[in-house]
Amino acid sequence: MWQSQWRERATLMPFRIDVCDDVLEDLRSRLRRTRWPEAECVDDWSQGMPLAYTRDLAGYWADEYDWRSSEAALFACAELSKTCPDSSRLQARLRVSVGVTPHESTCLEGSTMAKNINLTGKIAVVTGAGSGIGAATARLLARHGAKVHVADINADAAAAVAGEIGGGAVDHAIDVSHPEEVEALAKAVFDQDGRVDILHNNAGIGHGADIDATTVEDWQRVIGVNLLGVAYGVQAFVPRMLEQGHPATVINTASEAGLHPIARMAPYCASKFGVVGMSEALNAELRPRGIRVVALCPGIINTPIVREGTMRGDLSTEQAKIAAFYDKHGASPDTVAAAVLDAIARPRLIVATPRTHVLAPYVLHRISPRLVQPLARVLPKVMTRG
Numbered sequence: 001m002w003q004s005q006w007r008e009r010a011t012l013m014p015f016r017i018d019v020c021d022d023v024l025e026d027l028r029s030r031l032r033r034t035r036w037p038e039a040e041c042v043d044d045w046s047q048g049m050p051l052a053y054t055r056d057l058a059g060y061w062a063d064e065y066d067w068r069s070s071e072a073a074l075f076a077c078a079e080l081s082k083t084c085p086d087s088s089r090l091q092a093r094l095r096v097s098v099g100v101t102p103h104e105s106t107c108l109e110g111s112t113m114a115k116n117i118n119l120t121g122k123i124a125v126v127t128g129a130g131s132g133i134g135a136a137t138a139r140l141l142a143r144h145g146a147k148v149h150v151a152d153i154n155a156d157a158a159a160a161v162a163g164e165i166g167g168g169a170v171d172h173a174i175d176v177s178h179p180e181e182v183e184a185l186a187k188a189v190f191d192q193d194g195r196v197d198i199l200h201n202n203a204g205i206g207h208g209a210d211i212d213a214t215t216v217e218d219w220q221r222v223i224g225v226n227l228l229g230v231a232y233g234v235q236a237f238v239p240r241m242l243e244q245g246h247p248a249t250v251i252n253t254a255s256e257a258g259l260h261p262i263a264r265m266a267p268y269c270a271s272k273f274g275v276v277g278m279s280e281a282l283n284a285e286l287r288p289r290g291i292r293v294v295a296l297c298p299g300i301i302n303t304p305i306v307r308e309g310t311m312r313g314d315l316s317t318e319q320a321k322i323a324a325f326y327d328k329h330g331a332s333p334d335t336v337a338a339a340v341l342d343a344i345a346r347p348r349l350i351v352a353t354p355r356t357h358v359l360a361p362y363v364l365h366r367i368s369p370r371l372v373q374p375l376a377r378v379l380p381k382v383m384t385r386g
């Protein structure tokens with residue numbers, strides 16, 4: 001019985017996917033436009049793929065490799081005589097991996113499963129829900145039927161979001177960097193509803209500064225909110241969630257800066273790498289006990305985080321330009337909310353969103369941390385272009 005089921009699953013359907021000219025040309029032009037910093041060339045394989053090798057390969061793919069004749073040779077195989085019935089969807093996915101605008105990726109990142117998810121009767125808690133990503137997630141969860149506890153240090157913002165989303169939403173004014181306040185939040189939620197199905201530890205603050213302009217208080221504040229705030233959420237809620245006996249999901253907001261480094265953001269990166277590590281360790285521990293833990297890693301998202309974050313030294317004079325960069329190039333917080341819903345609907349451990357921002361540097365960092373160093377150095381400069 002199990003053997004026939006296994007065979008059925010293992011059967012591959014060899015359909016062909018027709019790649020449009022514009023997708024191919026876009027890929028070629030991106031390969032050509034990639035700038036490779038000569039000074040950073042790694043000349044041995046001990047630290048991953050040498051940069052010179054990667055650069056040659058990209059050049060070959062851009063200008064010399066005959067994609068169409070390879071495709072034709074592949075399509076000549078009898079097994080590939082049929083075009084994929086879902087070709088337009090795959091074509092769209094190809095466009096995402098080659099590069100699209102944030103708006104397009106919003107449409108593509110929410111899976112059908114997530115779009116149809118019914119959260120009626122489910123209880124959600126979202127911290128930092130008075131603004132940006134947290135507010136967008138609270139709205140989306142409520143739209144799918146969940147009762148949402150909207151928590152934020154800004155009491156007015158939390159009340160405004162809870163009032164707007166309805167569905168019995170409750171607002172709470174708490175500072176996640178104070179463990180006793182997070183514990184009081186968990187107690188209040190469990191006293192009222194007796195369960196939590198979705199916990200989104202999302203509250204966070206931004207920080208950018210050269211290390212010689214960074215203070216010890218900066219480290220304490222950033223780690224206190226971004227890393228310990230998440231840890232306090234886990235400590236206050238997870239033991240209660242384990243007792244409730246229902247499967248549940250914990251989503252911890254980390255960042256792209258938790259997957260690869262960014263210069264002049266050491267405290268922020270430390271806090272977000274910490275959240276990724278914490279989430280992975282917790283998922284390994286809790287998944288067999290019915291709780292999935294997800295590290296949410298957004299890229300550049302258009303929220304007030306830069307305008308309201310702390311910047312010191314040279315960067316403080318560039319804050320307005322960096323905020324303008326986020327306004328202009330940032331994806332909508334709704335994109336991230338859709339990815340959260342997707343992670344609730346189907347198993348995810350690390351959610352990089354929008355994938356067009358995060359995936360390439362993340363993968364590159366996994367191949368070779370040294371290769372990402374020039375990118376880490378250049379990113380703050382790019383952002384100060386406004």
Ligand SMILES: NC(=O)c1ccc[n+]([C@@H]2O[C@H](COP(=O)([O-])OP(=O)(O)OC[C@H]3O[C@@H](n4cnc5c(N)ncnc54)[C@H](O)[C@@H]3O)[C@@H](O)[C@H]2O)c1
Pocket residue numbers: 127128129130131132133134151152153154157174175176177202203204205206225226229253254255256257297298299300301302303304305308333
């Ligand atoms: N915007 C981005 O580009 C981006 C990218 C990656 C990760 N993130 C992360 O996403 C999360 C949400 O950020 P956002 O962009 O929506 O920013 P935001 O400023 O719009 O929202 C953050 C919310 O958290 C609240 N908050 C701050 N400190 C708090 C505290 N101590 N206790 C409780 N609430 C507190 C703020 O009042 C605000 O409402 C953060 O953890 C941030 O680090 C943001």
